[in-house]
Amino acid sequence: MKNNFTVTIIGSGNVATHLYKALISGKQPIDEKTPEERANVTIVNSRTLENLPGHSDIILISVKDDAIAEVAEKVKGKASIIAHTSGSVSMEVLGNCSEHFGVFYPLQTFSKDKELEYSDIPFFIEGDSQATVNALRHLANEISTEVFEADSNKRKRLHIAAVFACNFSNHLVAIADELLKEEDMDYRVLIPLLKETVKKLESMSPIDAQTGPAVRQDKTVIAAHEEMLNNEPHRKAIYTLLSSSIQEMAKKRNK
Amino acid sequence: MKNNFTVTIIGSGNVATHLYKALISGKQPIDEKTPEERANVTIVNSRTLENLPGHSDIILISVKDDAIAEVAEKVKGKASIIAHTSGSVSMEVLGNCSEHFGVFYPLQTFSKDKELEYSDIPFFIEGDSQATVNALRHLANEISTEVFEADSNKRKRLHIAAVFACNFSNHLVAIADELLKEEDMDYRVLIPLLKETVKKLESMSPIDAQTGPAVRQDKTVIAAHEEMLNNEPHRKAIYTLLSSSIQEMAKKRNK
Numbered sequence: 083m084k085n086n087f088t089v090t091i092i093g094s095g096n097v098a099t100h101l102y103k104a105l106i107s108g109k110q111p112i113d114e115k116t117p118e119e120r121a122n123v124t125i126v127n128s129r130t131l132e133n134l135p136g137h138s139d140i141i142l143i144s145v146k147d148d149a150i151a152e153v154a155e156k157v158k159g160k161a162s163i164i165a166h167t168s169g170s171v172s173m174e175v176l177g178n179c180s181e182h183f184g185v186f187y188p189l190q191t192f193s194k195d196k197e198l199e200y201s202d203i204p205f206f207i208e209g210d211s212q213a214t215v216n217a218l219r220h221l222a223n224e225i226s227t228e229v230f231e232a233d234s235n236k237r238k239r240l241h242i243a244a245v246f247a248c249n250f251s252n253h254l255v256a257i258a259d260e261l262l263k264e265e266d267m268d269y270r271v272l273i274p275l276l277k278e279t280v281k282k283l284e285s286m287s288p289i290d291a292q293t294g295p296a297v298r299q300d301k302t303v304i305a306a307h308e309e310m311l312n313n314e315p316h317r318k319a320i321y322t323l324l325s326s327s328i329q330e331m332a333k334k335r336n337k
Numbered sequence: 338m339k340n341n342f343t344v345t346i347i348g349s350g351n352v353a354t355h356l357y358k359a360l361i362s363g364k365q366p367i368d369e370k371t372p373e374e375r376a377n378v379t380i381v382n383s384r385t386l387e388n389l390p391g392h393s394d395i396i397l398i399s400v401k402d403d404a405i406a407e408v409a410e411k412v413k414g415k416a417s418i419i420a421h422t423s424g425s426v427s428m429e430v431l432g433n434c435s436e437h438f439g440v441f442y443p444l445q446t447f448s449k450d451k452e453l454e455y456s457d458i459p460f461f462i463e464g465d466s467q468a469t470v471n472a473l474r475h476l477a478n479e480i481s482t483e484v485f486e487a488d489s490n491k492r493k494r495l496h497i498a499a500v501f502a503c504n505f506s507n508h509l510v511a512i513a514d515e516l517l518k519e520e521d522m523d524y525r526v527l528i529p530l531l532k533e534t535v536k537k538l539e540s541m542s543p544i545d546a547q548t549g550p551a552v553r554q555d556k557t558v559i560a561a562h563e564e565m566l567n568n569e570p571h572r573k574a575i576y577t578l579l580s581s582s583i584q585e586m587a588k589k590r591n592k
Contacts, residue, residue: 096548148557170550170558190530191548196537202529228529239520242562242576243513247527248534249549250579251506256543256586258498265494269543272502274457274483275445276535279503282451283531288511288524293351293446294504295425302403303425307497316582321497323578324505327571331511 091125093144096192104200104225154179169241184209206232296328346380348399351447359455359480409434424496427489439464461487551583
């Protein structure tokens with residue numbers, strides 16, 4: 083890709099904001115590129131598209147899934163490559179708006195005011211052609227060392243896997259927080275445990291790392307926990323479903 | 338507590354093994370105690386109780402919940418304080434075996450061959466008297482800086498909260514792993530995301546940290562995910578139950 087290439091991010095949400103920050107700061111701690119070799123990045127709110135530069139090498143559309151097609155229509159012909167950043171939307175939604183189009187999907191949870199380390203975020207790239215893939219890969223490499231190709235099927239799979247592993251896990255901590263608050267305690271006592279739960283996964287697979295009453299088939303503890311949740315049908319349903327799912331998985335494996 | 342006090346751990350599982358390692362290594366990185374001021378620790382398998390020292394200042398029974406009472410009966414009178422290390426078993430099960438008895442509960446996930454940092458493991462102590470609490474607290478302080486008192490209700494609450502936040506979350510990663518394997522990918526791509534999910538919780542509560550299609554009320558993505566899981570009723574049930582639970586919690590909060 084030529085020096086001084088221009089990137090315009092469209093959006094104002096968590097992903098757009100963080101991609102902008104990541105691209106202007108570059109890979110940390112070491113980035114040996116000169117400023118001329120780095121992308122020129124602009125960020126534009128999707129409601130003020132009149133501020134869009136006349137031409138960009140790459141436009142990244144980073145708006146809600148439902149709004150991607152509409153924004154793409156409005157920026158038709160304004161870039162050599164138009165890509166979106168969604169885990170769930172197929173690449174083809176951009177096919178009418180640009181000769182070259184693709185996907186630039188960062189697998190990470192972004193919260194607006196939360197600083198984060200960008201250089202190990204996995205990026206998953208898809209493109210209409212090898213040249214598009216190369217250009218988007220080049221851009222992702224400005225941020226991260228972990229850049230992969232993934233077609234729409236793989237990307238959708240990654241997205242749902244991330245929902246299970248991250249969104250749902252966070253919700254389980256939220257339930258734990260409620261349970262602890264009722265006894266005047268705080269979810270923060272769980273943080274060393276949560277950290278170790280993740281750290282274990284660096285050296286052992288999640289099925290090997292599984293601990294707790296369900297995988298131990300500890301019926302006494304499971305019954306006591308279900309009893310404790312008797313007046314809370316919603317939490318009890320989650321407890322029972324996940325405990326039986328752990329046992330099913332262990333059974334399947336031991337066959 | 339006097340110098341050179343003696344601690345005997347009974348058990349051969351993950352918790353017993355790690356407590357032994359933690360007590361012989363002491364608080365890291367700095368532990369200014371001389372060897373004489375530290376506990377003398379022995380570990381004995383519950384099947385070879387004939388090897389038990391004649392008298393210990395503290396016996397920690399770290400065996401399966403169902404076996405605690407039986408082991409306690411066998412070591413009656415062999416220690417000034419007998420304590421167990423379980424999250425779920427009440428302290429009273431030890432009441433007949435020793436004048437002084439208590440609970441010494443480390444809130445952590447232990448896997449046998451996995452090294453871990455002991456000094457930030459929260460310990461929750463309960464005792465028949467203030468003197469017992471003080472002695473067990475003193476012992477926990479040999480390992481960790483995070484030592485709290487918690488009665489049986491609080492401890493049981495901590496245990497079930499840990500099941501939600503840790504055991505169940507790990508299982509969700511195991512499901513994500515299966516989903517990814519079916520598309521020739523590996524759960525390890527999720528690790529930066531998992532780390533950030535936990536890291537966020539140091540500065541924001543889990544309900545504030547919640548992201549994903551459910552909390553965004555993104556019906557299109559939720560429907561697409563449920564469609565993707567149509568042939569897998571078990572995973573689909575988990576997806577649907579946890580998504581609705583996230584939405585319920587958000588609704589309750591916005592009231």
